[in-house]
Amino acid sequence: MTASGVAGAARGLFGLGASWTRVHALALNTFIEASRNRAFVGLGVAAVGLVVSSIALSQLAIRDQAARVLVDFGLFAISLLSVVIAVVMGVILIFKEVDRKTFYLVLPKPVRRSEVVAGKFAGLLAVLAVAVVVMGAAWILSLVARDVPVNPDMIKALVLVWFEAALITSVALFFSSFATPVMSGVFTLGIFLVGRSVPLLDELLRAKKGVLVRNPLVRFIAQAVTDTFPDLSVFHVGKELILGVPVGWDYVGGVALYCAGYCVFFLALGMLIFRRRDFV
Amino acid sequence: MTPAIAVEGLSKTFRPPFRLKKVRAVRSVSFTVTPGEVFGFLGPNGAGKTTTIKVLTGLIRPTAGRVAVLGGPPTSIEVKARVGFLPEQPYFYDYLKPTELLDIFGRLFGMDRSTRHRRIHELLDLVGLAHAKDRTLRKFSKGMLQRVGLAQALLNDPDLLILDEPLSGLDPIGRKEVADLIASLKAGGKTIFFSSHILADIERLCDRVVILDRGEMKAEGRLDDLLAGGRWEKEAVVRARPGGAPPRVETWPEGTRVEEIDPATWRVVTPGEAFGPVLQRLVEAGFEVVGAGDRRLSLEALIMGLTREASGAREVAR
Numbered sequence: 001m002t003a004s005g006v007a008g009a010a011r012g013l014f015g016l017g018a019s020w021t022r023v024h025a026l027a028l029n030t031f032i033e034a035s036r037n038r039a040f041v042g043l044g045v046a047a048v049g050l051v052v053s054s055i056a057l058s059q060l061a062i063r064d065q066a067a068r069v070l071v072d073f074g075l076f077a078i079s080l081l082s083v084v085i086a087v088v089m090g091v092i093l094i095f096k097e098v099d100r101k102t103f104y105l106v107l108p109k110p111v112r113r114s115e116v117v118a119g120k121f122a123g124l125l126a127v128l129a130v131a132v133v134v135m136g137a138a139w140i141l142s143l144v145a146r147d148v149p150v151n152p153d154m155i156k157a158l159v160l161v162w163f164e165a166a167l168i169t170s171v172a173l174f175f176s177s178f179a180t181p182v183m184s185g186v187f188t189l190g191i192f193l194v195g196r197s198v199p200l201l202d203e204l205l206r207a208k209k210g211v212l213v214r215n216p217l218v219r220f221i222a223q224a225v226t227d228t229f230p231d232l233s234v235f236h237v238g239k240e241l242i243l244g245v246p247v248g249w250d251y252v253g254g255v256a257l258y259c260a261g262y263c264v265f266f267l268a269l270g271m272l273i274f275r276r277r278d279f280v
Numbered sequence: 281m282t283p284a285i286a287v288e289g290l291s292k293t294f295r296p297p298f299r300l301k302k303v304r305a306v307r308s309v310s311f312t313v314t315p316g317e318v319f320g321f322l323g324p325n326g327a328g329k330t331t332t333i334k335v336l337t338g339l340i341r342p343t344a345g346r347v348a349v350l351g352g353p354p355t356s357i358e359v360k361a362r363v364g365f366l367p368e369q370p371y372f373y374d375y376l377k378p379t380e381l382l383d384i385f386g387r388l389f390g391m392d393r394s395t396r397h398r399r400i401h402e403l404l405d406l407v408g409l410a411h412a413k414d415r416t417l418r419k420f421s422k423g424m425l426q427r428v429g430l431a432q433a434l435l436n437d438p439d440l441l442i443l444d445e446p447l448s449g450l451d452p453i454g455r456k457e458v459a460d461l462i463a464s465l466k467a468g469g470k471t472i473f474f475s476s477h478i479l480a481d482i483e484r485l486c487d488r489v490v491i492l493d494r495g496e497m498k499a500e501g502r503l504d505d506l507l508a509g510g511r512w513e514k515e516a517v518v519r520a521r522p523g524g525a526p527p528r529v530e531t532w533p534e535g536t537r538v539e540e541i542d543p544a545t546w547r548v549v550t551p552g553e554a555f556g557p558v559l560q561r562l563v564e565a566g567f568e569v570v571g572a573g574d575r576r577l578s579l580e581a582l583i584m585g586l587t588r589e590a591s592g593a594r595e596v597a598r
Binding site: 024029032102105106110111 | 294337338339340341357358360361363367370372373376380384385387388390429432442
């Protein structure tokens with residue numbers, strides 16, 4: 001390698017390091033904002049309350065079904081509230097910066113607009129990680145309190161819930177790079193609902209009769225949806241936990257890659273739009 | 281020498297939401313800011329000052345024209361690292377303390393922890409906010425927020441400062457302190473580009489100005505030249521003996537005229553080159569000369585005149 005090549009590589013590495021420092025600073029700000037936001041703290045308290053309330057719900061279940069209710073309802077509550085946090089925060093954060101004009105102070109600093117989007121995403125991932133850890137701890141405590149056996153696969157289930165919330169965050173950030181919060185929220189929830197319905201659609205496509213067999217246009221659209229939209233069912237292993245089917249780290253790794261692919265896609269689109277945007 | 285700011289034929293057109301008609305915020309604006317000068321950006325509301333400043337700071341892209349800041353595009357990371365910017369009525373992350381805000385911005389400038397710590401405390405002392413460093417910004421008054429805005433604009437010790445209405449929201453003492461700060465930054469070799477409605481501060485601080493009106497450039501140049509109205513004139517204030525008549529200047533050098541100040545005092549205005557002979561005639565005619573100097577328009581009169589001219593031209597065009 002020539003001297004100029006070494007210098008270029010060093011500059012590249014330095015640039016990458018500097019870029020990471022800026023993304024880290026913006027992520028830190030996002031994390032502080034969330035942690036000092038009363039609405040977020042309130043949501044966290046509600047989430048823990050919901051998980052703990054699964055204990056009360058399990059009292060109503062038939063005796064041998066109590067463990068199932070605790071595992072299933074608890075995980076469902078964590079997943080739902082993580083997605084709510086992801087949608088609300090993802091949709092509001094960029095809009096708030098534009099609306100309150102705080103971007104006027106940030107964007108003239110030596111920072112790329114793509115780094116601003118990446119910083120918001122990284123900050124929200126940290127917020128979601130804290131939310132999942134707190135809710136997960138409450139969930140596991142509720143299981144211990146009811147003598148339900150706890151196993152390491154439950155940690156993997158929580159990691160998968162976090163991945164799903166990360167994917168939804170990237171979708172919300174993408175929409176909020178150009179749309180109003182209400183529109184972004186509607187679009188993001190739309191993708192979430194379709195993503196949760198992909199296995200159902202897939203089943204209908206494989207059926208021998210029904211509307212997807214009779215109508216070629218509807219069939220084409222359903223096929224396109226299952227081929228392109230993220231299948232959010234891959235993030236849910238509640239059934240496996242209940243049935244005692246092991247969840248391997250190789251499965252978690254595969255889902256991580258699947259999630260990362262979609263996150264990169266939505267964030268790259270968001271960055272592209274955000275880069276061209278005028279801040280009037 | 282590379283200009284600190286070079287703007288050539290800058291135009292910016294917006295399309296407001298749900299409207300077909302475009303709005304031309306800035307039209308063919310050109311000016312150059314030399315390193316080390318304090319450059320004033322003047323004009324009434326809606327003149328296009330903030331739009332131009334947003335282009336200079338990379339917040340919006342020009343529709344047409346070329347803009348170079350410190351020799352590069354305003355969106356370049358290297359350029360932005362050398363620029364400090366204070367927006368008009370700055371909005372902050374109000375959940376942060378000033379030290380936290382400056383710390384996050386310091387990280388964006390790539391400062392290490394010890395540099396950030398030192399610089400933050402220096403700047404809070406400089407803008408007089410050391411006593412409030414542990415309060416969150418939501419508890420700050422408008423004037424205090426303006427000072428935080430100045431501190432963050434100075435954080436990277438910039439070569440070029442772009443300040444949008446830096447003196448607004450401050451009490452008289454605060455205004456004087458900030459004006460003194462701008463003067464000391466100029467003395468330290470910084471280039472300062474600032475917009476203001478406060479004409480006295482522009483007069484006091486600026487070497488050169490650009491005057492904008494409805495998106496168009498009306499004047500650019502040294503403040504003294506603009507205030508002279510393109511003419512070099514001098515004036516003498518004279519007083520007559522009790523019961524005396526005003527000076528009769530019909531036969532005196534061309535361009536000489538008399539303005540009454542009160543029944544016994546007059547201002548005699550004359551072309552600069554004729555001032556000596558006129559002064560001599562006044563003394564010979566028995567007038568007491570109580571004052572003399574260069575004839576200048578007030579900045580306010582200059583701006584009013586320029587914007588009135590523009591309105592007049594528009595009326596004629598209709």
